[in-house]
Amino acid sequence: xxxxxxxxxxxxxxxxxxxxxxxxxxxxxxxxxxxxxxxxxxxxxxxxxxxxxxxxxxxxxxxxxxxxxxxxxxxxxxxxxxxxxxxxxxxxxxxxxxxxxxxxxxxxxxxxxxxxxxxxxxxxxxxxxxxxxxxxxxxxxxxxxxxxxxxxxxxxxxxxxxxxxxxxxxxxxxxxxxxxxxxxxxxxxxxxxxxxxxxxxxxxxxxxxxxxxxxxxxxxxxxxxx
Numbered sequence: 001x002x003x004x005x006x007x008x009x010x011x012x013x014x015x016x017x018x019x020x021x022x023x024x025x026x027x028x029x030x031x032x033x034x035x036x037x038x039x040x041x042x043x044x045x046x047x048x049x050x051x052x053x054x055x056x057x058x059x060x061x062x063x064x065x066x067x068x069x070x071x072x073x074x075x076x077x078x079x080x081x082x083x084x085x086x087x088x089x090x091x092x093x094x095x096x097x098x099x100x101x102x103x104x105x106x107x108x109x110x111x112x113x114x115x116x117x118x119x120x121x122x123x124x125x126x127x128x129x130x131x132x133x134x135x136x137x138x139x140x141x142x143x144x145x146x147x148x149x150x151x152x153x154x155x156x157x158x159x160x161x162x163x164x165x166x167x168x169x170x171x172x173x174x175x176x177x178x179x180x181x182x183x184x185x186x187x188x189x190x191x192x193x194x195x196x197x198x199x200x201x202x203x204x205x206x207x208x209x210x211x212x213x214x215x216x217x218x219x220x221x222x223x224x225x226x
Contacts, residue, residue: 035076041207045209053157071098075099082132084107092139113144183208
């Protein structure tokens with residue numbers, strides 16, 4: 001516990017330099033974020049996804065761009081020499097589209113159902129050595145998703161807080177009640193995008209980002225490719 005003298009000193013500094021406390025709080029908040037490298041996400045959230053919290057990513061279908069987003073996040077993490085865990089709910093990740101240096105920093109947990117994926121996430125989120133965890137339920141059958149208890153998400157939130165992990169849950173519809181941030185795809189890719197490179201596709205992702213702590217959302221489309 002801080003001594004009385006330290007508390008008094010903090011109060012004196014706060015009274016004399018009111019802006020100092022705000023700058024320190026801003027710096028502390030920045031350390032609680034995981035930058036994604038994508039302006040569509042980082043800008044609305046003032047720096048990146050929250051650590052120690054859940055982020056739900058809602059995709060509208062196979063051509064929404066969720067696979068492009070997942071690969072972009074993996075590449076950014078690998079560039080920062082981070083290990084990312086992907087819990088693949090339907091064993092659908094196409095690793096042939098991922099570069100070898102990225103694969104070297106990927107822990108891929110292959111599951112046959114949403115139930116298996118949830119059990120795997122429960123174990124992975126308890127490991128403090130895995131700072132970024134992605135649970136992909138985007139292609140799970142509706143019947144499987146309905147069997148996931150609402151309390152599951154609150155348990156995952158508690159586990160993420162304990163390990164300070166950034167946990168992303170890919171879903172076909174909003175369903176994660178304890179999410180801190182919700183990212184929703186607002187547009188899909190046409191066949192024309194097959195001719196463009198990965199960076200162009202990443203910039204063209206159309207996303208609505210909502211920080212549920214502030215209740216504010218922002219729809220961004222940085223680049224539209226015809």
